[in-house]
Amino acid sequence: MMPSTATAPSTEVSSPPTRRRRSRGNRVAAVLLILMALLMLAPFVWTALSVTKPTDVAFANPPVLSGYTPTLEAFKNLWETTYFAQYLVNTAVVALISTVVALVLGVPAAYALSRFPGYVSAILLLLALVFRSLPRFSVVLPMYDISRALGIYDTNFALAAALVAINQPFSIWLLRNFFAEIPKELDEAAMIDGCTRFGTLRRIMIPLMRPGILTAGVFVFLFAFQEYLTALVLTDTASKTVPVFITTQLGQTLPMLQQAGAAAMLLTLPVIAIAFIAQKYLVAGLSDGSVKG
Amino acid sequence: MRRREFAVLIGPSLLVMVGLLVLPLVRTIQWSFQEVTYGQVGTFVGLSNYSQALTDPRFGRAVFFTLLLTIVVTSIILVIGYLIAVGVNGLGALRPYILGSMLVAYVLPGVVGAVSFSWLFDSNFGGVLNLAIERLTGREFLWFTDTWPNRAMIIAHTVWHLLPFSVLMILAGLQGVPKELREAATIDGASAWKMHLYVIIPTMRGIIGFVCLITIMDVLRTFDSLIPLSPQADAIGNESIMYYVFDNAFRDGSQQLGLGSAVNVLSILLILICLFPFIRDLLKEAKTKA
Secondary structure (H helix, E strand, O other): OHHHHHOHHHHHHOOHHHHHHHHHHHHHHHHHHHHHHHHHHHHHHHHHHHHOOOHHHHOOOOOOOOOOOOOOHHHHHHHHHOOHHHHHHHHHHHHHHHHHHHHHHHHHHHHHHHHOOOHHHHHHHHHHHHHHHOOOHHHHHHHHHHHHHHOOOOOHHHHHHHHHHHHHHHHHHHHHHHHHHOOHHHHHHHHHOOOOHHHHHHHHHHHHOHHHHHHHHHHHHHHHHHOOHHHHHHOOOOOOOHHHHHHHHOOOOHHHHHHHHHHHHHHHHHHHHHHHHOHHHHHHHHHHHHOOO | OOHHHHHHHHHHHHHHHHHHHHHHHHHHHHHOOEEOOOOOOOEEOOOHHHHHHHHOHHHHHHHHHHHHHHHHHHHHHHHHHHHHHHHHHOOOOOHHHHHHHHHHHHHOOHHHHHHHHHHHHOHHHOOHHHHHHHHHHOOOOOOOOOHHHHHHHHHHHHHHHHHHHHHHHHHHHHHOOOHHHHHHHHHOOOOHHHHHHHHHHHHOHHHHHHHHHHHHHHHHOOOOOHHHHOOOOOOOOOOOHHHHHHHHHOOOOOOOHHHHHHHHHHHHHHHHHHHHHHHHHHHHHHHHHO
C-alpha cells in the first residue's frame, strides 16, 4: 500500500481507474498510519493512566481499566513528600541557561563557519561531527573528576557548563547549515551600505535566521531538559534533575513508583507542548537546514 | 571574511569546546594507560587496561549485544522509516496529527520513555502488552530476566524512540525530490515500486546515508534506556558498551577508571571507523570548494 501513496502528488496525470485504486491505497495507508501513531503514543498514554489511578489498583495485574475514580493523588504526594519541585527547578534552570549560552556562543561561530571559505571550516565542522558522536562517558567522567577538584561538583553551574559544551558541536552544525542557505551577496550588500561584519550579523543575519535559531534552541533545550547520563554523573543531591530522580524511584515501593510516573508526566508535558508549538519550525528547520547542508 | 573577524566570532565557542571537550578527552586517553581512580594521580601501566578489556568475556558480550542492537535497529528504522515517510507524504489534513503524535516518542526524555515502555511489559505493574502477548501466543515470556525476550523489548524500545527522527528526515528529503523526475518516470511507465527503487531512493542517497549514520551513532551509545528496561543487563548478557563503562568506572565499589577509559578509547575508534565514509565525503567536498 505504501508505494502507491507516494505518487499521490502526481495523480493529476494518471487515468481515472488508477486514480481510484490510488485513493483506496491512500485510505488504507491513512488507517495504518493512524494505528501506528496510536501505537507510538501507547507508552505515554499507559503511564498517564497508571498515575491517575488510586495507588492500590495502579499496578494491579491484570490491569484495572475501569471502575475506579481517577485521582491526582500521586501528583499531590510527589509534590508534598519529595523534593520534586527543587529537581524540576534545577532541570529547568540548567536547560534554560545552557540553551541561552549555547546560542550566544554558537550563532557567531556558525556564521563564521558558513562564510569563511576553504579548509578551516571543513575541518572544524568535521571535528564538530566527531565530537557529537563521542561516547558521552569519555568526556563526562573527566568532567566529574575536574568538578570535584574545583569544588563545583553537584552544582547547576557545572551541569549547565557541561551541557553547553556537549551540545555545542550539534548547535554549530545545525546553525551553520541554516546560515549556508542565506546568500553571501546579502552580507556584501550590507557591508557596502556601511555595516561592519558584526553589524551585519546582528542587524541582517540574526533577524533572517530567527526560525533557524529557534529550531536550534528548541533542540538544545530538549537535549538539556532530558539529559540523563551527564546529570547522573555530575550531580548528587543539591542539583539533581528530574530524569535522575525518576530512576532513583524505580525499584522502590509502589507509591514511590507511582510518584516516579507522575514526575515523568510532569517532565513530559512541557516538552510535548514545546514540540507541538515548534513543530512547524522543527520540520521546516530540518528540511531547510541540516538536510541540504 | 577577514581572519581577525573569523577568530573573534568563533573564538568563544572554540574556547569552550577545547576546555570542556578536548581536554577531558585527552584526560580519558591518558587514564586509559593508567591505573587510577578519581582525585588521584595514576600510575602508568602501558596497555594492560586494553588487554584486560579485550580478554574480559563480559566486555565481549557487551560488544556483541551492542553491535546486534545497532544492526537490527538501524535496518528496521531505515525500512519502516522510509515506508512511513512515504505514507505521511501522501497524507492531507491528517499529516500534522500523525507527525505530532510521532514527535512525542522522540521528544520524550529517554529515561522516561524507557520507564513507560517497561511498564507496558511488566507483569508486576499490570503491563498490558505482556498480557496481550500471553493471551495471543499462550506462552509466558520473561521480558526482564530472559535474554531474548529482553532483547526483543530493548529493540522495540530503541526503534520506537529513534524512528520519528528518521521519518522526519526522510520526509524532508522526499519533499526535495524534484517533481519533474517523478513525472518523467511515470510517463516512461515506471511502476510505483520501480519509481522508488530506481528514482526516488537514489536521489535521496545523501539523506538516507545521514539518517543511517545518526541512527548507528545513537544506538552505539545506548545507555539510559537499559536502566529501566534491563535491570539485570550484565547477568543476562544484554549489557551495552556504555553500560559496561558505567558499571566498571563509576558505580560505587568498582571504580576502575583506567579500564573504563580504555573501553571509551576503543569505542571512539569504532565510531571513527563508522564515520570514515562520511568524513571522506566531507573532505572531498571541502577540497572542491577550496
